[in-house]
Amino acid sequence: xxxxxxxxxxxxxxxxxxxxxxxxxxxxxxxxxxxxxxxxxxxxxxxxxxxxxxxxxxxxxxxxxxxxxxxxxxxxxxxxxxxxx
Amino acid sequence: xxxxxxxxxxxxxxxxxxxxxxxxxxxxxxxxxxxxxxxxxxxxxxxxxxxxxxxxxxxxxxxxxxxxxxxxxxxxxxxxxxxxxxxxxxxxxxxxxxxxxxxxxxxxxxxxxxxxxxxxxxxxxxxxxxxxxxxxxxxxxxxxxxxxxxxxxxxxxxxxxxxxxxxxxxxxxxxxxxxxxxxxxxxxxxxxxxxxxxxxxx
Numbered sequence: 001x002x003x004x005x006x007x008x009x010x011x012x013x014x015x016x017x018x019x020x021x022x023x024x025x026x027x028x029x030x031x032x033x034x035x036x037x038x039x040x041x042x043x044x045x046x047x048x049x050x051x052x053x054x055x056x057x058x059x060x061x062x063x064x065x066x067x068x069x070x071x072x073x074x075x076x077x078x079x080x081x082x083x084x085x
Numbered sequence: 086x087x088x089x090x091x092x093x094x095x096x097x098x099x100x101x102x103x104x105x106x107x108x109x110x111x112x113x114x115x116x117x118x119x120x121x122x123x124x125x126x127x128x129x130x131x132x133x134x135x136x137x138x139x140x141x142x143x144x145x146x147x148x149x150x151x152x153x154x155x156x157x158x159x160x161x162x163x164x165x166x167x168x169x170x171x172x173x174x175x176x177x178x179x180x181x182x183x184x185x186x187x188x189x190x191x192x193x194x195x196x197x198x199x200x201x202x203x204x205x206x207x208x209x210x211x212x213x214x215x216x217x218x219x220x221x222x223x224x225x226x227x228x229x230x231x232x233x234x235x236x237x238x239x240x241x242x243x244x245x246x247x248x249x250x251x252x253x254x255x256x257x258x259x260x261x262x263x264x265x266x267x268x269x270x271x272x273x274x275x276x277x278x279x280x281x282x283x284x285x286x287x
Contacts, residue, residue, distance in 0.1 A: 016196070019123075019137040038134055045195035053192045 004076045012072075015050055016043050028073040033066075044069060056084030087242050091272025095252075095284055096149040098125070098263040105152050118259050122148065131155065138196065139209060140177040141261070142170075146206035146254040147213065149265035153250070154214060162215045164267075165246035166207045167236050169223040170255035174203045206254060218246040228253040228264065230281040237268045238276065253285070 009023045012032075021037060033039050044065050051057040051068075057079065059065060068078045097104040101121055103111040111128045115121035122144045126136055131151055136144060146168065177200045185193045199205065204222035211220065219240060225232070237249040252265035264285050268276045274284075 017137045018134070020134050042138075042195050042199055049192050049194060 001076060001080060004080060005072050008072055008075055008079075011050060011054065012037075012047070015046055026072060028076075029071050032069050032071055032075070051079070054085075055079050055082075057082050087238075088270055090238060090241055090268055090270060090276040092274045092276050092280060092284065093248075093267045093269045093272040094153045095266035096152045096263070097265075097284075098145060098149050099261065103148070103152060110152070118256070118261050119144075129155070133213065135209075140174075140180075140197070140200035140205075142174060142176060142203060142254065142256040143200060143206040143209045145256055145261055145263045146265070147209055149252070149254065149263040150210045150214070150250060153265060153267050161247050163218050163246050164214075164216050164248040164250055165218040165237075165240045166210060166216060166220040166250045167223075167233065167240070168203075168207060168221075168250075168252055168254050168265075169225050169229065169233070170203060170253060171224060171226055172255050172257035173224050174201050174205070176256045176258060177201050210250070216250075228285050230278045230285065234276065234278040234281055241268065241270075 005028055006023070009026050012018065013021055013023065016039065018037060025036070030036070033044070045062065047069055048059050048062060048065055051059060059068070067074070069075055094106055101112060101114055102109050103125055111125050113121060113124045115124060118141055122141060125148055126144070129148065129151060136147060139147060177197060181193065181197045181201050184197060185191055203224070204220070207220045207222055210216065223232070233251050237251045240246045240249050248267060248269040250265060250267055252263065254263045254265065255261065266281075266284065274280050
């Protein structure tokens with residue numbers, strides 16, 4: 001699980017072009033949205049694509065993302081339970 | 086009677102140089118455009134994390150505008166934006182196309198898709214500077230000083246705006262060029278077609 005959390009932080013920084021953010025800036029339970037990362041609705045869509053591309057998880061309803069992307073902790077738990085690749 | 090209008094300030098970015106009002110203010114021999122734009126942004130000491138999410142066309146337009154407006158007291162947000170180029174958003178269109186070419190690896194990127202229109206660059210600038218006046222992005226073969234002069238002049242003379250950010254912002258792969266200027270009632274160089282051509286070509 002710790003490896004997955006680290007992997008997610010790396011992917012989020014790279015995929016969402018968070019040039020000013022270091023992995024050490026992201027605590028596992030920090031809010032991904034509405035917090036210091038400055039993520040917006042396009043970033044949420046990009047995370048949905050990332051779930052599909054990298055973990056084989058298809059979200060049929062984008063609104064599910066709100067709960068799944070609450071934090072790195074929540075996201076990692078969801079991925080570990082639902083991943084198909 | 087028509088107001089006399091001036092080119093208050095201008096910025097050119099090309100050949101790895103940023104030129105503000107005729108003076109080179111940043112130069113770096115970067116191999117890639119994205120690296121040069123990143124260095125120029127860092128050099129400007131502007132704090133705006135959204136810059137890194139933009140495509141190269143938006144970054145170029147944003148930087149040129151930023152250099153013009155960063156030390157400029159522009160409480161007036163009634164500034165129109167009139168840009169043009171010849172590659173439209175082709176640079177980003179290609180990136181997006183690449184992401185949907187393979188049916189077995191079909192993952193279109195929303196973050197790339199949002200930049201598949203050239204006028205998004207104007208949107209980014211307008212958000213940054215809270216500009217709420219008219220804006221338009223035209224696609225021409227080359228910088229058309231006659232058209233720009235007439236359009237920019239008309240916007241101010243008809244009181245649609247108090248100033249106009251005009252210019253040419255073009256990106257096609259590693260080929261890029263920005264020539265952005267602020268037209269207003271203040272300045273030294275008169276806003277004429279001839280002067281626009283002189284500034285663009287020199």
